[in-house]
Every structure is written in structure tokens, then in C-alpha cells.
Amino acid sequence: MNAIILSTLWGVLMMYAGFATSNKKTVSVIAVLGVIAVLVSNWLEFLGLPFFNIDTKGMLGYNAFGFLFNAVTHATLLMYFLLSAKEIEGSSKTPSDHYALIFFITAGISVIAGFKSLLMLFIGIEIISIPLYVLAGSDKSNLKSNEAALKYFLMGSFSTGLLLMGIALLYGDSGTFYLEGINIGIGFLTPMKTMGMVLLMVSMAFKVSAAPFHFWTPDVYDGTPTVYTSFMATIVKAAGFFAFLKLFETAFGKVHAQWEVLLSVIIVLTIVVGNVTAVFQQSVKRMLSYSSIAQAGFMLLGVYSMNLMAKQGIILYFAAYGFASIGLFAVLAKFKDHSIEGLNGFAKKQPVIAGSMLVSLLSLTGIPLTAGFFAKYYMILSVLKYGNNLWLVIIAILGAAVSVYYYFRVIQAMYFKDEADATVEQVGFSKSFQLLMVVNAIVLLVLGIHPDWLMLFL
Amino acid sequence: MGMNKYVFLIPLLPFIGFVINGLFRNYLSRTLVGVIGSGVLLASFVLSLFVFQETTATGFQTQLITYFDFINAGGLKIPVSFQIDQLSALFLLVITGIGSLIHIYSTAYMKDESIPHYARYFAYLNLFVFSMLLLVLGSNFVVMFVGWEGVGLCSYLLIGYWFGNNNYNNAAKKAFVMNRIGDLGFLLAVFWMLQQFGSITYAEVFAKAATAPVPVITGITILLFIGAMGKSAQIPLYTWLPDAMAGPTPVSALIHAATMVTAGIYMIARSNVMYSLAPVSQNLVAIIGVSTALLAATIALKQNDIKKVLAYSTVSQLGLMFLALGVGAYTAGVFHVMTHAFFKALLFLGAGSVIHAMHHEQDIMNMGGLRKKLPITHLTFLIGCLAISGIPPFAGFFSKDEILTAALIKSPVLYALGVMTSIMTAFYMFRLYFLTFSGKFRGTHEQEHHLHESPFAMTFPLVVLALLSVVGGWVGIPALFAEDAHILSAFLSPVLGTPTAEAHHFSHSLEWTLMGILLSFIVAVILFTRRLFGSEFKEENTTEGLSGVLANKWYVDEFYNTIIVKPLDAFAGFLSRVVDNKIIDGLVNGVGKAIQFSGRQMRFLQSGQVGSYILIMMISIILFFIFQLFWK
Amino acid sequence: MQVMPINYYIFLSIALFTIGIVGVLTRRNVIIIFMCIELMLNAVNVLLVAFSKMHHLNAYALDRATTAGTEAQLFVFFIMVVAAAEVTVGLAIIVMLYRNIHSVDINFLNRLKH
Amino acid sequence: MPVSEMLFWFLTALALFSALMVVFSSNPVHSVLWLIMVFFAISGHYILMNAQFLAIVNLIVYAGAIMVLFLFVIMLMNMNTESEPQKSQWMKMAAAISGGALMLIMIAALKDNVGAVSKTSGEGSIGLIKNLGNVLFTEYVVPFEISSILFLSAMVGAVVLGKKESSKIVS
Amino acid sequence: MFVAFDNFPVMLIWLPLVGGILTFFMKSEKSAKATALFFSFLTLGVIVTNLFYTDVKHQLLNQVSYIWLPGIGTSFALILDGLTRTLCLLTAIVVPIAIINIPSGKYKNPNAFYGLLMLTFCGLMGVFMAIDALVFYLFWELALIPVYFLSSIWGGEKRIKATFKFFIYTFVGSLFLLIGILYVYLKTSGSFSIVSFYNATPTDGEQAWLFFMFLIAFAIKMPIFPFHTWQPEAYEQAPTPVTMILSGVMVKMGLFGVLRWLLPMFPYATKTYAEPMVILIVVGMLYASFIAIKQDSIKKLIAYSSIAHIGLMAAGAFTLKSVAINGVFIQMFNHGINIVGLWLIADLIERQTGVSKISELGGVAKKAPILSIFMVIIAFANIALPLTNAFVGEFMIFNGLYQMKPWIAALAGVSIVLSAIYTLNMVKNVFYGEVATAVGSYVDVNKVQITLLTVLTLLIFIFGIYPTPFFSMISETVGLILNKFVSI
Structure with missing residues (x-):
């Protein structure tokens, strides 16, 4: 609750900050302070120090999983703000509005972190989505950005329709919006419930950009200003997963066997489509959006198996994927040319930045001693533990193997290609940015060496 | 029994010579190299003499000297140990003795080489002798195998001694590879023995052989014989030996007389216990032996290279030795090894002397009339020819006669073939002799001008060997002439057993008759060759008909090719081209390409059209519904 | 007590929903597509209200003072709220796009593909 | 046939017909008008189900505010002509088929539902404003307040999008 | 500070790691090389010292376990036993040789180059010493990454493609390995320690596919037919020091995996598949040998020859015969020495002539007699001539193959002949014959190179003549491996 309220308040504060000061730097500082405040308050609540005592009538409620998810969200958001402040400032005359939107989204994510009723799920998702539509189109004079916003909006609304239909059908059968209530009476899956469930799954799959509902992702990620793509692809997506996992665990946990096949089909499609399509991309940005689809396939394994390991793993995955992608996007946002060739010889020009990008890419690939490894480790382990689904694991790791291809293309460009035949843009990276990138890499490495420090809390 | 402590020195001394000459070749003087090279061998020879003397003592027991475990792991125990008995002692003598002579000879023959190469040459020679000594001394098959491969290595190094010439290198490689084929057989035999007997020590193997099933023994002995085929140049692995003439001539002498090719004979003689238990293998050995003898003899008839003739004659003689072994006359085989060592070394060194005089001319068509210019060489060469042709009382007569007698006991056919070989031997040897030494000189004037007798270091070994070729056979005088005069047989009997009683089946008269007929044939042939080649020379037809086939060595090399x-x-x-590059790697790359291709294709699903996106979503939802509602 | 089978409402809702989907698929004018999405939301609303009444009826049989079904009607309320917010943003986006390309044809949205 | 039932069928027919007309009218303005028609029909249904509050809200919010907004935008863009190009026949076919299939499947799956909706107003007062308002501000105050975030963000969003910043168009 | 250095395994990990990191910060090439050398010699010193502490009394010094991730059930556990000592010693010998051999100015950014080499060193040590499955896996991957960079940055013309292929190949393999490890882990009581892995009891059916999961990773790494196609290109394109480490040590990771993990963990499956595996491998050996004959590039020839030799070792491991496993142990070491020698010579030639095609070379022996002597020795060691090191191992392996099935040994024996053919072909065409134009101004080896080659040659002879101490070192480990098969 702390997080929701504080981030809302800070969102409002940000709105007014735009009037109060015209100095963009100040706005950014306020935003960063806000995230820290949210982070701390969330943590305090986790430790048993809620600032507010609100009776939510059982619609919202946090457990360790939710708190930890919130914490990871806020931590990645902090890193995001720190790394991307310049781009956010540059994206508009009044970046305070954008900060406000992001804070509202954060509030929505916190709602998602604690939803116990389909109503809260719906509202939470919408709170996340609607500002995102705006952020996608925030580069107003850019037709790609316009297009991304409209596409995202249309398809998002459409999927909201599906979600609502699903909720309605579920309600029709069970007479309640409470997840636990649905679960209680779910012993036998009536056609109505089944349909509701499938529609919910579809709309959640849409939100996490799982195939075959992923089509919006590449276009939208590509068209959105890079700085917001970063946010969308990491923090927001994590919320989608969290919702997916929580919804299906709490509401449909009993009938796991009924939907696992369907989900595994989605997973396989996602992994195949994401990885295979990413292979041929020439733009790093677009490649990363396909890779986010591929990573989604891996994260869905956690939704699939739904055991403790899955939860541990998915939290770690959020962190690993979030930090890695934010780092990459933050660098990418400074480039005009997003083609892979544009990075040729980058390591020689900017060894520090390239080094931390390297760590990010290795983490995304899942190389040991980076957080990405243990993330994948938990996913595979959870599925193996769930049992009898070796083929799913094998497809997943084959996907991971394919992913090497496109992630390493970037590494190859940065490290192995000569700059002579390349057009490495003269992009300046401030010292503080470099430092932050190093910190980002260190976070990934620390989580890769000692994931227990994160898992400890679950 | 005092020699046991020093036996290790016999191989070690040549090895030290090898190390010194090999490592310090840039720092030693030419004389020092020669002295070290020959000196270590002479020292070994002296030690061998002592050892030999011990073995001749009555009541001598086979001596086993174990040094350390080569391998002792996983149930496999292979000690490095030497065995001293009559057989090994005899071979030690032959190897070190003849080896010494060849070394001495080489000091003069190779003097044109620059010092580093000169030293290299002697290092190789020393190593060669070392390997051979190891082979002979070993008390088990693995140590023998070590030496066995070692001589293969040295032959490789020496044949390719003049490495600037790629033909020589090819010959060297061919020698090694062919040997390796044989070695594989040997190796498998070793494993089989290990499995069957749990040991590869001679003593244990031979003790247990009698109780092993005959097929097993047959298998082992055949595999061993495959090894011998490679090493001793028998059909089908004989083609390397004539090519091995690429090395310096003394090396050929060493290979043909003292080391290397006799290894096969030694090995089978050593394993006589097993061969006697396996008649099938024995027959095989005999048949291969006699066929090789005949084949090589026919080829030798038409060769014009002085060394080639000798080489084929070696193959042929080796065939005879195998014939002896095959018919169970182990002593006769070993006897022939010994006598053959004498006269073949003599012949090769003599040939070397001729070549030396002729400035590396080897074609006998370009020689002639060397009798006067090279008197010592001529005389000793003649003795060699007489010895190899089997004219009494030269050494060859006794050993060959013993083999033929033994063959006759086994089968008249073998005997007949052996006789044919002998007659042909006489023919080609004297053809060689007459073409080289009588008639007119057919070389260039320059060659004629430079003709000279070789220095003492070369003629000395010739004389010694000539003497041995004369008297060498007298240790094995057959019962025909004098009962119990076969000293060698008596000496070797603890190892090779006494000849079987069958030897006495024939009446003395029959033996006399056969020997007489054979001798007269040989003499006739010699006279015939004198008529043909003695005075005047006429160009031979070497392209057509049988002579063409013979001159081209029955086209065996081409056939193998x-x-x-x-x-x-x-x-x-x-x-390499198709399977690895196209199929396997193609498959691997194909997977990559397929992924890339499908990536490219799948991009087109991403059409950018919201309508089609939603349509695909709808279709998916419909399928999901159907699956979830109706399929289950 | 006068009752209607719930199925009628379900069918009505499904029909409206499907019409909405077909509209989304067939039309090229973004605004109309958006309207069709609104149609879908309304289909859901009808359904929710019907279910609300159905559950209320069921509960009423046991307990006269029941408030069962309220939550669904409130849910509909929230859907309308959300829809209103969505429309605000949606139309803003559409207007923005129109300002740039002077068209609201969805087929022109194809700069981003592959 | 009772009046309520007749009304039900009438409203249903009206709703469906108007919905179809929304999809099929080529003039956007007509579409908007037909959609308003649908909303009216749906509101009628609400009233039939004794959900007066929603009926009113539906009319005010949807038919009133939202649709006016739509109309306004359409007028703004000067789209009151039948100028909209048609989608390809293929797409239309596919849409019709998939839509039909979806409907068939859903109906087939849900046709066996037993359950009823009461048509009398006596027993169900939950749909009344008083009732709902009470619940909304007691039990549902949290989602209500949270949805305010939604509005805030929508507002900020509309402002962000509506503000004119630069005129250079990048394609 | 010395607390962490109080035992051998930890020292062996830390020294290369610290050395590598320090090397990164060196400014000049000289100091970078010196640092790397210093630490690698230090490591060598440690492992050599350790050879005197092999008795039970010092077990505590040779085995450590630090709690790492208790939640997962993994601890940083290392051991030094017979198998490990063999390979660590090999690594510690090969790495300094590789480093010394690097001519100055050859590679740009030398600090990074040497640093990465040291990191590879560290990774390899970790792989060999780990007795915790997860730690093993981590090091397995970690050893790969620096190699990937080394080859891709400093390699030959087609380096990026070749190295990438290598990387993908091994990565796929290791992912399968990961699945296998995790599956077995679930069968344990939640621990990754090797003991619990050994005691895990997957059913026979599970063993069957787990066996292959593990095997794929190991087979790719070795590599054995038909997973070998990455190797020739990777060897050809990688910079020589890396190729040395790759072929001398890294390929042993696969064999090591088979011996330490695969065989003892799945005795049932191993028993079932041993014979088909051996046949497949033997066929692959012959296949590689035949292809080696047709290679014109020295490097590719050595690569294919290595495939054949490694295949022999792999076949030996699957015979499950004590004698063969002993042979595999010693042969792992010896093959490392020999192939490093071959690379060294190939590098010396290529460095001077700029040519690595056999057909463009010739007559090196005339110009460089000393080099040729070493070459002949190493070449004959490569074809396992008696009294060279390889003979001991190959003899024992063939013996084991024979014990399994005589005809397999006979078939495998053909490779002996073939190896003689291709090796001597290379010697002949490169060293003998007419002096080729590329060799015209060849200068013989210098003192440093002589020293390196002498060290290798001495090792060749020592292990070829008196290998007994080695066998006493490994006997216990071999026994442990084979114990698992006693009851089956």
C-alpha cells in the first residue's frame, strides 16, 4: 500500500514540479528521490512498517513475493531513472509530465503486485497501459512514435476487451471476482470457466508479449522513443508476468493440469518465434524487442511450473532481465543509428560502456556468473521439478542457444569488428553515466554470483 | 655369471653413442664422431663376446635380468627385463660384430658428408643398433616390440638420410608405413597373448602355450607373422625393402645383414614353441616364405641397379629363411640368418666400394672390367657371390643345404621351389658379378679415370667378412658329412629344440644325389652367365614380354597403387571433401542457415498491419477454445 | 417471479462482442475500429449485469437481504470509467496522428514492420 | 408474452441491428449514431434488469460524453463523407469467418447454461443508485480511489499528447 | 589474507585469477607478459609441490568446501586427486609454454590478451577441480568465454565465424549438460555435491537419456565424431597460444567430464551404451585419420589428428577396463604435451614463413636442423612410437579395447597406420625435400624456443620410459571410477 500511495503522490508532485521549476535537472532529481522514497517505503512495509492502514476488503494484499517484486521493480526503476534521466529530459519540454506518468505506472504496478481481485487486476493493468500509450507516442513529431502509440493503443484496448470478456465469464460461473473465491469453486471446469480462463490467458499472454499474441511488441518497441521502450520492455513487462503468475496460481492453481498444455504451446511458440525472428534483425533495438519476446518465453516457464523455484526464479529473472535491458537501452538511446553495424569497434572507443554492455548481453544469454544464468537456471529447474516436460526444457534451451546468435552479434560488432569500416557515432558518455553502467554490470554480476541475496527474502 | 650386471651396457653403449653424436654433432671433430660411433659398438661387441662365452658354458641357464616396471597399472604389468640365452647371445654377436664392421666401413664411406650430417649418420646407426639389441635382448614381447618399432624408426631415418631428395623420403615413409602395418599385427598378437596368458613374458607365454587351444595359438602366431612380414619384407609387405636402397649403402648392409630384416626371423625363432604348436601357421610361414623367395629371385634376374639386385636377393634369402622356420627347421633358419649376415654384408659393402669408386654410379650396365682396378673388392665380392650361390665350402652352402633338406622332408614341392630359387640366385648374382667386374669398362672416361681401390677402413671390413663368409658355415656341418658336427644346432638346442627325427628319413645316398645335381646345376648356371655376361655385353631387352615384367618387378608396386x-x-x-565438408558440416551449417531462413520468413508475419495481427490473435483464440473445450 | 434464461443474455452479449471484433477486423478507419472496441466493452457490460442479476437471484432465494451481484454492477461502473479514460487518451492519439499524416486509415500504419 | 419479454426481444434486435450498422455504415458519422443507438438499447436492457444506476451512467457517460467526443473528433477531421477505403475482400472474408467461428464456438460452449435473470424489480434493489453508491464508497473505496490514478494519468497523457511542441515531422 | 590460501585447490584457482586481473592493469606488454608468466609459474610451482602431498595425511590440504549458496545446495568444493592432478599439471605446463612462445608485439592490447589467457587458465583449473556439479558447470562455461574473446579478437582472417561456430557448438552442449545436472540434482537430496550426485538414483530409463544429455556436452568438447566440425576451423583461426590451450587442455575437459561425471553417475547406462559408443568413436577415429591425410593446412592436419587421438582416449574410457582407463589418464597428459609441441612447431614455421600450407613449404630441415630434430621427435611421439610418451597410453588403451572386443582393437589399430601416414607426410613435405621459396631465409630456433622444445621433449621421454610414478598417483582415482561398475 505504501508503494501505491507514495508513487501516486509523487506522480502528482511531479506534475506540479513542472510548474515549480523549469530546470529539467531538478525535475530528474526529484524523480530519483521519489523512487528512492518509494523503494524505502515499500521495504519498510515489508519489514512491518506500513504508513497507512487501509482496509482494502481483501482486494489488495501483499505477501513476500509481492513485496519483493515491488522492490525489484523500484530498484530497476531507480537504475532506469539514473541511466536515462538525460533522455527523459530530452524527450519533452516538460519532462515532469513524463515522470508523472511513469510514477502512475509504478503505482499501477504496485496494484498488480498485490491484487487479489479481478477488479484490481483490471484497474491495475489499465493504470499501467494507458500512460504507456501516451509514452509510446510521446515523440509526437515522429511518425513512428505516433504509429507505435496508435498500434499499442488499439491492440491494447482490444486485449482489454478480451480480458473483460474473460472476467465476465468467470464471474458468471463463480459469482465472485476474488481470485481465491474462483479457485475454491473451480474443482470442475465448466465450459464457461474454461472460456474465461482461456481469454484471461490470452490477454495476459498479450501483455507479456507471448506468441501468437506478440505482434504488437516489435512494432511498438521499435517506434516508441528508446528511453520508454526500455521502461516498457523491462519493468512493465515484469508486471505482466507477475500478474500472469499470480492470477493463474491463485485462481487456477487447482486445475493446473487443465491449462498447462495450452500454456506450453504458447511457451514453445514464443520461444521459437522470438528467437528465430530476432536472428535476422539488423537493428539492435528491434533485435532487443524480439529478444524480449524470447525472454518472455523463458519467463513463462515460471508461470508454467508455478512452484517455489519458479517464483524465486521469476523474481531473479525480473532483476536480471530488467537491469541488463535497461543498461543496453540506456546506451542505445544515445545513438541515432540503431543498426548493429553502428556499434562496430565500439569497444575500442568506449571500453567501459562496452564492458558493461557485454555483461548485460552475457546476462541475457545466460552465461554463468551473470544474473541471467541463475534466472534461466531457476526456470529450467522449476520445470524439471514440475516434471514430465523435458521436451519443453529442451526447446527452451535450444532457444537459448539460438539467442546466442543475435546477442553475440552485438558483442562481435563491439569487440571484433574493426572500426575502420564502421561509423561509430561520436557519442559522449559522461563519467557518471559510465559509473552507473559499471554499477549496473556489478549488480548483474553480484546477482550472478550470489543470487541467494535476493532469494533470501522469499 | 658375472656378465649379468653388465648386460645393460650392450644396448646402452650404442645409445650413449647416439646421444653424444646426436646432441654434440656441431662440436665434435670428424674423427671423434667416427671413433665414438664405431667405438661404442666395438665395446658392445666385446661385451657380447663375453656374454656369448658365458652361454657356451655347459649347464648355462637362461638368465633373466629385470630392471624396472615399464607399466604396472590396471592389471597390466610389463617389466623392462632382458633375457640372455643362446639365441639372444648369437644374435648379439652377429649384430654387434657386423654392426661394428659396418660402422668402421662407414667412417670412410661417408667422409664426404659435412660433419653435422656425418655425426647424424653415426647417431642414427648407433640408434639402429641400440634398437636391434633391445629387440633381441628383451625378455618379453613388449620390450621386443619397443625394439621392433625402434628399428622401424631408424630405418625411416636412415633411408631418408639424404632428405633433400623426395624420392628417398618417400621410400623412407613407405618403409615405415609398411612396417607399421606389420606392427599392428604384432600388437594385436601381444594383446591376445595378454588376454590368453595374462603375461607377455616369453617364459610364461611359452610355458602356458601348450595348454592353450590350438586356434588361439594359430591366431597369435599368424598375427605375429604379419608383424614379421612387415619387418622382414615378405609377401605382401616386401616392396619397401628394395626402395630402401635410397639410404647410404652401409645402411643397406646394416638393414639387410645385421638388423631390421632379421628381426622377423628372430621373433619367429624365439616363438618357436608356439609355432610348433600351430601347424597351420607353420605352413603359412613356409608358403609365404618360399613364394617370396621365388618371386624376389625372378625380379632380381632383370635388375640393373647393383643395390636393387642385392636387395631382391635379400628378400629372396629371407624367404628361404622363413621357409626354414615354416618347416620347423628353426636352427637352419637362424643358421642362414648368420651366414647370410656375413655374405650379404660383404656383398653390400663390396657394392658400396664399387659405388664409391664409380662416384655414385649404381647401374651395372655402366660398369664392367673393374676387376683390375678394385682387386680387393673384386676378390671379396666374388667370395660373397660364391657364398650366396651355395658353392661349398662357402658359408651359404651349408645353411642353404640345411634349409632345402628340411624343406624336402616337409614337401617335395617346397624343395623344388627352393631349388629353383637357389639356381636363380646363382644366375643373378653372377650376372651381377660378371657385368661389374669382367669385360670392358662401359662408364664415362671421367669415371674410368678416377677408378681406385677403396681405403683401408673400407677394405678391412670386406676382408673380415670375406673370411667369415668362407668359414662361417663350418659351424653347421650337416650330418651327411660328419655326425654331430653341427655345433650351432647343439648350441641352440636349449632354445630351439633339437631337430626332429624326420631328418634322418632320407638315405645318405639320396641326399648326396640331390646335392650333387643341385651343385652341378649351379655351376652350370655360373658358367652360363659367364658366357652371357663375362666378356662382351649386349643390351638386354627389358621392355617386352617376361623380361619386361620382371624388370618392372611384376608390376607389384603399380598393382598396390x-x-x-x-x-x-x-x-x-x-x-574430406564430401562427407565432412558437405554432409556433416553442411548439416551443422544447415541448421544455422535454416534458422536464419525461417527468421527471414517469419519476419513477414510481422506485416505491420494491425488487422492481420488481430486476425492471427483471433484465429489463435478460436483454436485455443477448440483445443480446450472440445479436444479434451 | 418473472425470469429470463441467462442464455439469452449470453447470446446477446456474444453476438455484440463478435460484431465488435468483426468490425475491428474489417474497418480501416481507426475511429470506427475504436468504436467497435467500445462495442465489445459494452457487450461485456451487458453480460456482467446479467450475471449480476443471475447471481443475485440465486442468492435471493436463500437470503432475502443479500447484496450478491453488487460487485458486478460496480465492475461495470469501473469498466465505464476506464473506457472513458481510454477514450480520452485514444482520441488524443488519433488526433495527434491525424495532425501528422492527415489520415486515420489504419492501413497507413505500416512503417513499423518485420 | 409478457411485456418485459417483448421489450427484451425488441431491445435485443435493436442492439444487434444497430451494432451491425455501426460496422457496415460507410459514413463514420452514421456509425457513431448507430453506436449511440446501441447504447440506448443496452441501457434499456439495464433498466429491464433493474440496474438503473448503470443505465443512467451508460447514457450519460457513453452515449452522452464519449460518443459526443467521438463525433467531435470525426467532425474535426472532416470525415463525414463516405471516403473510407475498403479493406481487401480477403480480409473481410477472413474476418467474417473467424468472427462467425468464434461466435459459434462460444455459443456452442455456453448454450447448456442453466441460470436465469429475474425480470421483476421487487427483489433486486442492488442496482439502485442508493445501494451502489453506498457500496462504492464503503467497500469499493480503494478501487475507486485507485481509479482516480487512472484518470490522473489519462489527463496528463491527454495533455502531453495534445501539447504542440515542434512541427517538424520525422518519418 | 593468507587464510584463503591455506590449501592447494584454492591456491590453484586464485593464483591464475589474481594474476589475470593484475595483468589487465599492466601498461606495457613486457610487464603484462611478466605478470602472467610469474603467476603461471607460481601456479605450476604449487601444483608441482602438491605432487609431494598426495598421501592421506594431507587430504585436508587437497580438498576444500566453502558454503556458497546454501539455498540452492551448492558449495564451492574443490579437490585434488589423481585425475585432477594430471590435468592441472598439464594445464600449468601448457599455459606458461603458450605464454613464453608469444613473440613480442604480435598481439595488440597485450594486457588484455595475457589477462584473458590467465582467466582461461583459472577456468580450466576450476573445471578440473570442482566436485560440485554447479561449480563444475560454472567453470565449464567460464573457461569458454575468455577463449571466445581471445580467438575472436586476435585470431585469423575468418576468426569471427569460426570462433562463433565453436562457441555455439559448445554452448548448446553445455546447455544440455545443464539440463542433465539439474535433473540429477532433483534426484538428490537437494545438493550439488559430487557425492550426492554419485549416490543419486535415477531409474534406468532416466539414466539412459541423462547419459546422453551429459554425453553431448562432453562429446562436443572433445570433440568426437560427428560433433567435430567446429574444431578444425577453430584451431586454424585461433591465435596459437589459444590453440595450444584449446587442443592441449580444453579438449580434455570432455574426457575429464566423462571420467569424473558421466561414468560414475550412470553406470547402468554406460554399461548399456559402452559398446555402441566405442564403435562409433572408433569409426570416427578412422574417419578423422582419413581426412587428416588429405589436409593441406598444417593446422587442420593437426586438428584432425587430434580428433583421432582424442577419439582413442574416449573409446578407452568407455571400455570400462582398468587398463584402458589408466591409459586414458596418462594419455590425456601426454597428448597435451605432444600436441602443444606440434602447435609450437607449426607456429614457429608459420611465424617465419607466413605460410601454413604444407604444399607451399619444404626443406625446413636444411635451414633449421635443430627445429627438425624436435619436430621428428614430437611427430613420432604423436604416432606413439615406443619410448615416447604416447605409446604407453595408447598401448594400454588398445589393450583395453582388445579386452572389450578384439575386432574393435583391430579396427582402431588401423588408425595407427593412418597416423603414421599423415604425420610422416607432413614431416616429409614440410621439413624434407627441396627448399621451398617461402623457407628461403629461414632462421633456426633461438634459445628460448630450444628451451621450450627441450622441456616438451624431456617430458615426452620421461613419460615414455618411466611412467610408473604416474600410475601410482592415479591408481586410487581409477579404482573409484571403476568401483561403480563392480556391482552391475
């Missing part, structure tokens, strides 16, 4: 080498080469090429 077409049947084995080329197809294997093509096969390797096929594997």
Missing part, C-alpha cells in the same frame, strides 16, 4: 593406395586416397578425399 591401383588396388590400395589410390582407392584409399580417393576415399580419404571423398570423406
